[in-house]
Amino acid sequence: MDISALNVNVGGRPVLGYKGDGSVIRELEALVGAPLPASYLDFIRSVDGGHPEVGCFPVPGGDSENLVEVDWFYSLETSGVEKLRFAIEKYCPTLGPQTLPIGRDGGGNQFYLLLNSEPPSVWIYLHDEGGKRVKLADTLEMFLFGLILNPDLI
Numbered sequence: 001m002d003i004s005a006l007n008v009n010v011g012g013r014p015v016l017g018y019k020g021d022g023s024v025i026r027e028l029e030a031l032v033g034a035p036l037p038a039s040y041l042d043f044i045r046s047v048d049g050g051h052p053e054v055g056c057f058p059v060p061g062g063d064s065e066n067l068v069e070v071d072w073f074y075s076l077e078t079s080g081v082e083k084l085r086f087a088i089e090k091y092c093p094t095l096g097p098q099t100l101p102i103g104r105d106g107g108g109n110q111f112y113l114l115l116n117s118e119p120p121s122v123w124i125y126l127h128d129e130g131g132k133r134v135k136l137a138d139t140l141e142m143f144l145f146g147l148i149l150n151p152d153l154i
Contacts, residue, residue: 003046006147007053008073010080015050018076028076031088034098034115039140049075049082056150057136057143068124068136069150070111073103095125102140113140 008015029035055070075081087101091110095101098115102122105111110125122143126132137143 003043003144005054006047006144008047008050009053010050010078015047015075015078015081017045018048019045020077024076028084028088031085032092032098032100032115034100036100037113037115037120037140039119040100040102040113043140043144044076047073048078049073049084050078052147054147054149056148057146058148059134060136065151067148067150068109068111068134069105070103070147071106074101091125094127094131111136111143 004014025036025041049072051072052070056067057070058064059066059068072082074084074087076084082104084101087104087110091101091112092099095110095112100113100115100120101110102113103111105124107128109127112123112125113120114123119139121135122137122140124134124136126134137146
């Protein structure tokens with residue numbers, strides 16, 4: 001699947017990839033205490049945050065209607081999108097060391113990469129369920145390529 005199939009946008013306008021220099025990435029790596037995974041860097045170089053129109057993910061072990069939905073992916077520099085630096089500073093104290101928030105759902109639950117697993121896995125932190133954590137995918141690629149259109153919108 002091509003990342004463009006997710007239709008990541010801001011206000012209906014497609015989002016371009018991050019084109020900045022490596023200094024921002026190095027600063028973020030220092031904040032999270034680990035290198036940012038190549039898969040994540042590839043993703044933000046394709047789309048630097050925004051709202052995916054194709055953003056639902058089936059919860060492993062759940063029934064077919066048990067879905068979580070990415071409302072926004074965090075950005076390094078795209079205007080109109082919450083910034084990754086802000087998310088790291090706000091949520092990493094709760095998520096723990098070597099975590100990288102990558103997006104949120106409509107209720108503020110955090111999608112994040114667990115950087116101390118090899119390869120980094122994708123989790124959701126459900127603040128509205130007492131801080132429950134659910135592993136969604138073994139890799140970022142599995143997560144991104146597993147995203148589906150919200151069945152309620154079909």
